Structures are given as C-alpha cells and as structure tokens.
Amino acid sequence: MAKSPEEQAATMIANLKEKTGKSLDQWIAVARKSGESKHGGVVKHLKTTHGLTHGFANLVAHKFLKSDAGSADDADSLIDAQYAGAKADLRPIYDAVIKVVRSLGKDVEIAPKKTYVSLRRNKQFALIQPSTKTRVDLGINLGDAPAAGKLEKSGSFNAMVSHRVRLESDKDVDKEVKAWLKEAYAHA
Numbered sequence: 445m446a447k448s449p450e451e452q453a454a455t456m457i458a459n460l461k462e463k464t465g466k467s468l469d470q471w472i473a474v475a476r477k478s479g480e481s482k483h484g485g486v487v488k489h490l491k492t493t494h495g496l497t498h499g500f501a502n503l504v505a506h507k508f509l510k511s512d513a514g515s516a517d518d519a520d521s522l523i524d525a526q527y528a529g530a531k532a533d534l535r536p537i538y539d540a541v542i543k544v545v546r547s548l549g550k551d552v553e554i555a556p557k558k559t560y561v562s563l564r565r566n567k568q569f570a571l572i573q574p575s576t577k578t579r580v581d582l583g584i585n586l587g588d589a590p591a592a593g594k595l596e597k598s599g600s601f602n603a604m605v606s607h608r609v610r611l612e613s614d615k616d617v618d619k620e621v622k623a624w625l626k627e628a629y630a631h632a
Contacts, residue, residue, distance in 0.1 A: 456503050464500060468507060471496075475508040483509055483559070509558065522556035530577045537580040540614040541572050544622050548629045560602075569632035570625060571605060582609045582621065584628045595624060 461467045466474070471490070478489045483505050490501035527535040538561070545552050545563050555562040560573035560583075571583040583598060583605030591597045594609050594616075601608045609621055 453503060456500065460500065460503075464496060468504065471500075471504040472508045475504055481509075506557070520556075522558060523561060526556075526559065526561075526574050531574045534574045534578075534580050536614040537611050537617065538572055538574070540617040541580075541582060541611075541621075541625075544617060544625055545570070545629075548626060552629070562604075565629055565632035567632050568604060569628040571602065573602070578612055580611045582611055583607070584609065584624050585632070586624060586628055587631070589627075594620070 457468050460471065464471070474494065475486050475490065478486065478493075480486045480489050486505035486508060487498070487501045490496040490504055491498060496504070523538070527538060542554065545554070549565070551565055553564040555564055560571050562568050563570040563572070567585075569585050573581045573583065575581045581601060583602050584595075584607045585605050586595075586607045589595070589607065591607070596608050596610075598605050598608050607624070609616075609624070611617060611621075
C-alpha cells in the first residue's frame with residue numbers, strides 16, 4: 445500500500461542526514477540564510493547552490509515556510525486561506541472539483557498545501573490552485589495525452605502535473621473535466 449504524504453515526508457526526513465549530510469533543522473537554517481521567502485525561490489536555491497534533489501529541496505522549503513498540511517495547525521485553514529479575500533468567489537469551483545474527486549473512490553486523499561491542494565491516490569493525480577482572482581487552475585497528470593481544447597500542456601504552470609485546465613466557473617467542471625480526472629485517478 446502506498447504511503448500517505450505525511451508518511452513519505454517522515455521517511456524523507458529520517459533519511460535526510462544520511463542522504464544529504466544535514467538534518468532537517470540544519471537545512472531549514474540554510475534556507476533561512478538564503479533570504480528567499482517564496483517556495484520556488486527556496487527550492488531553486490537549495491537545488492542550484494547546495495545540490496539537493498527536487499524532492500528534498502521541496503520538503504525543506506515546505507517545512508521552512510510551514511506551507512504543507514503537516515506543518516499547518518489546521519489543514520482546512522490552508523484551504524480557507526486560499527479562497528479568502530479577492531479569491532472568495534472561486535470557492536464554488538474548488539467545491540465542484542472536490543465533489544467530482546470524492547466520487548472517484550474512497551482512496552482519494554485531499555492534501556492541502558499553502559497555495560494549492562494536492563489530490564492523491566497512490567501518487568498525485570491532480571492539483572487545484574486558485575491562480576488569479578478570476579481563475580482556478582486544475583493541474584492533471586495525463587502523461588503524454590495531447591493538448592486539445594481547454595486541456596493544455598502544463599508548461600511552466602507546475603512541474604508536478606502534465607496538463608492544466610483553466611476554470612473560471614463551477615460550470616467549467618463539466619463532462620470533459622470529469623473524464624480527465626477519472627483517467628488521471630485510474631492511473632495513479
């Protein structure tokens with residue numbers, strides 16, 4: 445059985461010193477000294493300056509910034525914060541996607557981060573991110589599927605997914621989106 449994100453993170457933390465020469469606390473100190481305050485900047489610094497793999501750099505960045513569900517006091521508060529203020533009107537889009545995802549199977553894991561929500565089974569198959577005041581980006585792992593219509597290649601959106609769908613209304617969570625999510629779920 446696949447490990448939960450929390451179990452995976454615990455394993456990575458346990459192996460961090462052996463694999464990288466530093467403990468999590470030592471890497472957090474390195475991240476702090478970098479002067480970076482955004483996730484991408486911390487990851488880039490740790491990878492380019494210190495040679496960490498993406499997985500370890502991502503873990504350290506999340507722990508340093510307290511932006512993963514495991515570091516948050518309340519995972520629901522991460523979601524509430526994503527859809528607060530100018531992005532409050534986007535919450536029905538998130539809710540519509542979650543409704544579809546929950547219908548896919550009981551083994552779906554909804555893992556909130558600071559700026560997006562990861563959707564997992566054995567591995568991540570999609571993510572939901574309120575990217576602008578008017579749009580939620582749904583990232584979906586569909587491998588080499590061709591881009592067509594509103595399904596576009598992920599490009600620079602997010603390296604953790606292969607495709608993106610831009611959602612501006614809960615009505616955009618239509619039959620096509622449901623089919624893509626079902627396909628990604630089936631392969632996760």
